[in-house]
Amino acid sequence: MHLKQGEIRAFLENELQDRERVLRHLDDCPRCRQLLQATEGRVQFTTRLFNTADLQTETSAASVALAFEEFEHRRSQTSLLRSIVRAVPRWAWVSVFLCILLGAGLGVQHIRKAARKDAGPTAEVGQPPAAGQNHPSEEAAGRQNGSTGDRGPGPGHPAFQPSLGGPPGRFETGPQTAPTAELSQLRLFGRVVSATGQPIPGVALVASEAPESPLFGPPGPVIGTTQSDRNGRYEMLFEVWPDRRIVVLPSHPGFIAYRHTIVAKTGGDFRHDHVLWEEQSTVRGRIMDDANRAVDRAEVRLLVADPLGDRVHETEVASAHSELYRRVFSEPNGAYSLPGLPTGHVASVFVVRDGHLGEQGGGTLQPGDNIWDFRLKRGDGVDLIVKDQQGRPIRSVTATVWREGRPLTGINILEGDGKVRFTLAPGTSPFTCSVFADGYLRKEVQVDPKYPPREVILTEGLLVRGIVVSEEGEPIPGATVSFVRQEAFDQKDGASHMTGFPEGQTIQSDSQGRFEHRFSVLPDDRFTYLVFVSHPAYLKVNGSVDREEILSGFFTLELPKAAGGIEGQVIDWQGRPVGEFNMSIAPAEPVIPPDPAKILELTRRGRGFGYYSRVLDPNGRFSVSQIPAGDWRVTIFITSPSIWSTGSADIRITKGQPAQNVIIRLGRPQSLP
Amino acid sequence: MDSTAVEIHNETAGVNEFERFFKLHWSRVLAVVIRVTHDRGRAEELVQDTMLRLYRRWALVRNPEAWVYRVGLRMALNSVRSEIRRTNIERRAEVKAAPIGRDPESALQAGEEAILVRRALAGMRERSAQLLILRYSGLSFAEVARLLGLSPGSIGTLLDRAEKHFQKRYLALSKRDLRSTPGGGVCI
Numbered sequence: 001m002h003l004k005q006g007e008i009r010a011f012l013e014n015e016l017q018d019r020e021r022v023l024r025h026l027d028d029c030p031r032c033r034q035l036l037q038a039t040e041g042r043v044q045f046t047t048r049l050f051n052t053a054d055l056q057t058e059t060s061a062a063s064v065a066l067a068f069e070e071f072e073h074r075r076s077q078t079s080l081l082r083s084i085v086r087a088v089p090r091w092a093w094v095s096v097f098l099c100i101l102l103g104a105g106l107g108v109q110h111i112r113k114a115a116r117k118d119a120g121p122t123a124e125v126g127q128p129p130a131a132g133q134n135h136p137s138e139e140a141a142g143r144q145n146g147s148t149g150d151r152g153p154g155p156g157h158p159a160f161q162p163s164l165g166g167p168p169g170r171f172e173t174g175p176q177t178a179p180t181a182e183l184s185q186l187r188l189f190g191r192v193v194s195a196t197g198q199p200i201p202g203v204a205l206v207a208s209e210a211p212e213s214p215l216f217g218p219p220g221p222v223i224g225t226t227q228s229d230r231n232g233r234y235e236m237l238f239e240v241w242p243d244r245r246i247v248v249l250p251s252h253p254g255f256i257a258y259r260h261t262i263v264a265k266t267g268g269d270f271r272h273d274h275v276l277w278e279e280q281s282t283v284r285g286r287i288m289d290d291a292n293r294a295v296d297r298a299e300v301r302l303l304v305a306d307p308l309g310d311r312v313h314e315t316e317v318a319s320a321h322s323e324l325y326r327r328v329f330s331e332p333n334g335a336y337s338l339p340g341l342p343t344g345h346v347a348s349v350f351v352v353r354d355g356h357l358g359e360q361g362g363g364t365l366q367p368g369d370n371i372w373d374f375r376l377k378r379g380d381g382v383d384l385i386v387k388d389q390q391g392r393p394i395r396s397v398t399a400t401v402w403r404e405g406r407p408l409t410g411i412n413i414l415e416g417d418g419k420v421r422f423t424l425a426p427g428t429s430p431f432t433c434s435v436f437a438d439g440y441l442r443k444e445v446q447v448d449p450k451y452p453p454r455e456v457i458l459t460e461g462l463l464v465r466g467i468v469v470s471e472e473g474e475p476i477p478g479a480t481v482s483f484v485r486q487e488a489f490d491q492k493d494g495a496s497h498m499t500g501f502p503e504g505q506t507i508q509s510d511s512q513g514r515f516e517h518r519f520s521v522l523p524d525d526r527f528t529y530l531v532f533v534s535h536p537a538y539l540k541v542n543g544s545v546d547r548e549e550i551l552s553g554f555f556t557l558e559l560p561k562a563a564g565g566i567e568g569q570v571i572d573w574q575g576r577p578v579g580e581f582n583m584s585i586a587p588a589e590p591v592i593p594p595d596p597a598k599i600l601e602l603t604r605r606g607r608g609f610g611y612y613s614r615v616l617d618p619n620g621r622f623s624v625s626q627i628p629a630g631d632w633r634v635t636i637f638i639t640s641p642s643i644w645s646t647g648s649a650d651i652r653i654t655k656g657q658p659a660q661n662v663i664i665r666l667g668r669p670q671s672l673p
Numbered sequence: 674m675d676s677t678a679v680e681i682h683n684e685t686a687g688v689n690e691f692e693r694f695f696k697l698h699w700s701r702v703l704a705v706v707i708r709v710t711h712d713r714g715r716a717e718e719l720v721q722d723t724m725l726r727l728y729r730r731w732a733l734v735r736n737p738e739a740w741v742y743r744v745g746l747r748m749a750l751n752s753v754r755s756e757i758r759r760t761n762i763e764r765r766a767e768v769k770a771a772p773i774g775r776d777p778e779s780a781l782q783a784g785e786e787a788i789l790v791r792r793a794l795a796g797m798r799e800r801s802a803q804l805l806i807l808r809y810s811g812l813s814f815a816e817v818a819r820l821l822g823l824s825p826g827s828i829g830t831l832l833d834r835a836e837k838h839f840q841k842r843y844l845a846l847s848k849r850d851l852r853s854t855p856g857g858g859v860c861i
Contacts, residue, residue, distance in 0.1 A: 006833060067717065
């Protein structure tokens with residue numbers, strides 16, 4: 001009688017009591033020996049795969065205590081009701097969302113554009129406005145600010161009408177579609193710990209706008225700072241739109257930190273922990289040329305891979321990744337030094353020098369000094385002068401090279417001061433170079449090293465100009481206007497791909513409420529932009545502009561003035577206070593306000609599809625400020641795995657008179673189908 | 674002692690008992706969940722959620738140890754399945770950094786393998802996946818049997834079956850990956 005498969009498996013793992021019996025049987029039975037071998041191979045296969053990743057599964061006693069502390073914090077914050085709401089199946093939330101959409105009559109564009117379709121011929125793309133043909137509203141704005149106004153839409157641009165006191169229909173309302181995204185609040189939180197899991201208090205965390213160059217560029221303007229508390233916890237709040245990139249850099253004496261880039265998808269909570277490393281290594285060496293001479297001013301770029309790469313994570317709210325880089329230049333004797341690097345991590349080094357071919361190397365950082373020398377070969381130089389249509393050199397140019405659809409390596413590219421310089425190995429075959437700069441259209445040129453082109457002329461992108469005004473037509477200076485590309489298709493191949501402009505472009509209106517921006521897009525591309533407009537004293541608005549609107553060359557963004565607020569409480573059908581449910585405020589029927597897209601959602605955990613997010617407190621109380629005047633309906637939806645309930649209240653908000661003590665009573669719960 | 678005092682006493686005792694349980698099992702459950710998520714931060718979130726659920730059912734759960742492992746693993750596997758649905762795993766593979774002590778090439782290969790392992794696990798029957806994860810987290814047959822509510826004698830057979838299934842799925846996935854990578858293998 002043969003051994004059972006389970007017995008063989010247990011035998012292999014030393015989990016069998018009577019091993020002797022199995023051994024005796026295996027001596028006599030070739031079939032079972034064969035089975036044993038097959039099983040052993042399978043176990044080895046699985047073992048190897050399960051041990052592939054170097055997972056840090058160890059946990060110290062201190063971090064267990066910290067975990068329990070966090071648990072206690074969560075427990076105190078989270079009610080049983082919340083868990084029920086969280087357990088609601090997704091389809092139920094979707095149905096509730098659809099109810100909100102249908103019931104509230106969502107769907108009005110917030111951006112009133114001045115472009116009138118009957119206002120003459122189509123504007124010429126990117127054409128600068130003719131002097132002395134200012135827009136009436138701009139002229140009015142200019143007068144208010146003591147200026148005569150020096151800009152305005154050209155003759156080809158649609159006429160603009162001031163909104164103050166104008167007859168109905170002057171502003172064309174856009175298509176009745178719901179906005180697809182909105183400004184919302186991102187709560188970034190987490191812990192700062194050492195490599196051993198110990199919390200590090202007092203760590204300074206600086207948040208900045210993401211740099212244009214993802215790696216070696218300096219971070220953008222600082223947008224927030226904080227410090228970790230005694231338990232290493234930190235928290236930061238940001239206003240975000242989809243794809244907003246925020247760079248967070250922790251710093252603390254004696255520690256090395258990675259730079260983290262957070263890419264927001266929507267508002268909400270996003271946890272991201274930072275690990276600071278203590279053990280330090282140095283990379284140093286000399287850079288020589290092939291004639292054994294020291295290479296001066298060679299640029300040495302070092303990039304370190306985060307060993308906790310698995311922490312590069314993504315949720316529905318945001319994604320995060322980390323990077324650590326350094327850049328130095330070699331000294332006259334060819335020496336370079338990169339101190340303060342985390343020991344044990346894998347680093348890559350790239351060395352570039354004008355007139356030489358690039359070199360790269362790398363490895364695991366050992367404690368103390370790591371001597372990495374490089375030898376650069378000389379190459380042939382090819383210069384491309386990059387100019388605009390007026391013949392002026394364009395600064396901040398970026399170039400990429402490829403051949404037959406694949407990126408080329410071994411070609412040293414230096415960009416700057418309106419010049420792209422390639423250093424090529426002798427005998428390099430022709431290749432394609434793509435040159436682009438912010439505000440200009442990308443251009444591809446064929447570079448034959450034997451007969452290189454002397455210069456590249458880039459065409460200016462599309463100029464978009466506009467003005468931010470209040471409901472009364474007053475220009476609003478200092479408003480933030482953000483354009484975020486929603487999609488970009490190339491009509492030539494029908495594919496969706498990058499057209500060479502940054503992810504999001506934010507500009508501020510000037511003292512006369514005006515703004516202008518040059519998009520790096522082709523006039524015949526199909527594109528849609530999401531536009532977010534905000535100002536502290538006004539209600540934020542969001543919407544989308546399409547190709548027609550951008551091509552119209554000038555449009556007006558209107559911000560409704562925040563007038564009042566609302567405070568109140570949600571109670572259940574038996575009069576007990578409840579909290580943490582979805583709440584929406586929509587214009588009450590049958591009053592149809594001029595801009596019925598004033599949907600305001602308050603959702604649990606700060607996420608939502610409206611303009612604001614709020615969290616009801618445990619007593620069901622809520623408070624929202626900066627709501628425009630008008631009639632509103634506050635609606636509450638509650639749903640659990642088996643029941644749902646809703647309640648609403650109609651309120652009127654007038655300027656300076658916030659609606660207080662609004663009680664919203666939920667109806668008796670209904671069974672879900 | 675009045676009834677209120679008794680209730681308060683019981684509640685406090687329950688909290689202390691739960692705290693002991695939490696501190697005793699946190700690390701081990703976390704280690705197992707990390708093996709599924711490959712993301713310590715995410716794993717901590719999942720184990721916190723699991724512990725919170727357990728806390729609410731503390732009085733009702735007969736075998737909290739088994740419960741917390743099973744629910745924790747189920748949540749982790751669900752998390753991986755959602756991840757796969759969002760097709761982010763592939764993207765993460767591209768940006769995944771190298772683990773300590775590996776050269777970039779082998780680290781990249783290891784990263785790809787780890788992703789395939791998780792995808793294979795996510796596509797398996799829950800009990801089989803749990804069995805594999807617990808066993809390859811270093812638990813003995815007896816411990817696995819206790820946590821999953823199975824007979825110790827059946828673990829060998831079930832484990833073997835789970836491994837066969839895993840191997841089959843893994844190889845199928847890796848073949849599919851090869852086919853879908855331009856220039857990355859033989860087109861069949």
